[in-house]
Amino acid sequence: MDAMMMDAVGKDMMSMPGMDTMDMAMMQECMDACSACEQACTVCSTQLMSCAPACMNCADMCNTMMRAMMRMQGMTPASMMAMLDACVAMCQTCMDECMQHADHSEVCKMCAQSCQACMDACAKVRAAMMSAA
Amino acid sequence: MDAMMMDAVGKDMMSMPGMDTMDMAMMQECMDACSACEQACTVCSTQLMSCAPACMNCADMCNTMMRAMMRMQGMTPASMMAMLDACVAMCQTCMDECMQHADHSEVCKMCAQSCQACMDACAKVRAAMMSAA
Amino acid sequence: MDAMMMDAVGKDMMSMPGMDTMDMAMMQECMDACSACEQACTVCSTQLMSCAPACMNCADMCNTMMRAMMRMQGMTPASMMAMLDACVAMCQTCMDECMQHADHSEVCKMCAQSCQACMDACAKVRAAMMSAA
Amino acid sequence: MDAMMMDAVGKDMMSMPGMDTMDMAMMQECMDACSACEQACTVCSTQLMSCAPACMNCADMCNTMMRAMMRMQGMTPASMMAMLDACVAMCQTCMDECMQHADHSEVCKMCAQSCQACMDACAKVRAAMMSAA
Numbered sequence A, B, C, D: 001m002d003a004m005m006m007d008a009v010g011k012d013m014m015s016m017p018g019m020d021t022m023d024m025a026m027m028q029e030c031m032d033a034c035s036a037c038e039q040a041c042t043v044c045s046t047q048l049m050s051c052a053p054a055c056m057n058c059a060d061m062c063n064t065m066m067r068a069m070m071r072m073q074g075m076t077p078a079s080m081m082a083m084l085d086a087c088v089a090m091c092q093t094c095m096d097e098c099m100q101h102a103d104h105s106e107v108c109k110m111c112a113q114s115c116q117a118c119m120d121a122c123a124k125v126r127a128a129m130m131s132a133a
Helices: A003-014 A024-045 A052-070 A077-099 A106-132 B003-014 B024-045 B052-070 B077-099 B106-132 C003-014 C024-045 C052-070 C077-099 C106-132 D003-014 D024-045 D052-070 D077-099 D106-132
Strands: none
Touching: A003 A024, A003 D024, A003 D106, A024 A052, A024 A077, A024 A106, A024 D003, A024 D024, A024 D052, A052 A077, A052 A106, A052 B052, A052 D024, A052 D052, A077 A106, A077 B077, A106 D003, B003 B024, B003 C024, B003 C106, B024 B052, B024 B077, B024 B106, B024 C003, B024 C024, B024 C052, B052 B077, B052 B106, B052 C024, B052 C052, B077 B106, B106 C003, C003 C024, C024 C052, C024 C077, C024 C106, C052 C077, C052 C106, C052 D052, C077 C106, C077 D077, D003 D024, D024 D052, D024 D077, D024 D106, D052 D077, D052 D106, D077 D106
């Protein structure tokens, strides 16, 4: 996301309980990882391999997660944590499926890497929220 | 959803670990509740009241949940439970916001009712999965 | 959609230029057809047949169309017409793909029928807008 | 999008009638513009100004457009053109709304710029498809 837009998002995030000390660079990293994962999963699903349903589910969850982070006025710490957990779990499921084809599909390999990166970014935000609470 | 289509979904659900004893009528009820909640939240968000960001988040989460239930081949029990938890949490957040305007907005009142129905339906599926595991 | 919710949507639609004479039952029929088509396409795509990418595209377009009809305050006659055209074209593409498997897949047959119904409903709304303009 | 992922997308695009001579850099630019516009519109909609319903519609249309470009196996030239037209029209509607607040909202100004960029990118792809046909 554009730096000025991120400023606008950041101001709203700060106003959420337990978010006033959040690192905005970390939040932006997480939104970008969600966006990249949605895109990788969308492409991967077109291969019509057995991972495709997991990829479609993961693409939707990552988009929903990214948008929620851009609309923090509509989140509570409880719903935010639950959404992050769901995004991590969905990325894990998709990564596990794609790793079964990683040896013979470059796209699956890239998709699995995007899932791992998204999981890591979501876990990092979750940990920061926990320590701030 | 159409009955014949539900049959097709049902056959795939049955093949998922811990889902072979699932009540398909209960699953269909949950998908319908997610769909109804997405629609109510989408309408409610256009009022531009303070609940709108929560409504938008809830609409996206409910759509993602509904689609995941239609693509159970791409879910594991772990990701399914985490998604159900996230959907319940997001509906709770949205309902709490809308209840603050329920006295003077019929749309907020209906939106809150849809959130409650979606939460109940998701919790029921979750409980059934727990007892089957 | 629930009748009271439809009333709320209807009031906003009426305020759009060229929409004051719109038949709300026809609009609701169209939103329901979009929702049904999104669901059929989502299920159909999990079969991982050659129609799957078209089904995924159609599911997304139908959801976007449905939501836009629920947020008419954010539409103009021009964008509404263009969206209806895109939804009709996407449903046509998906139906053509699914019809190639309709003989040996009940799900593809149902998906094609949902696409046809959605096309018809969108074309009807478009025609009504044209005659009202 | 990642360069290797773009290669995978590119191979599928090439196989579509009238797409074999498409400039993949132009396609990637368009997908990136759709993604950026979805994000800007999502943030802008949280301001709950009068542009919000248009912003929500535009965010959904841009996401649907981006995904369709990543799933070109499921598109025809006709559905692709109609979707590009719809995306251009929706961006125009959103930009017109946001420009009314551009003087006193930096976010609306940025959102309008993202809409313009997305319109331009979609129009460019459309023109290239027309000249290739």
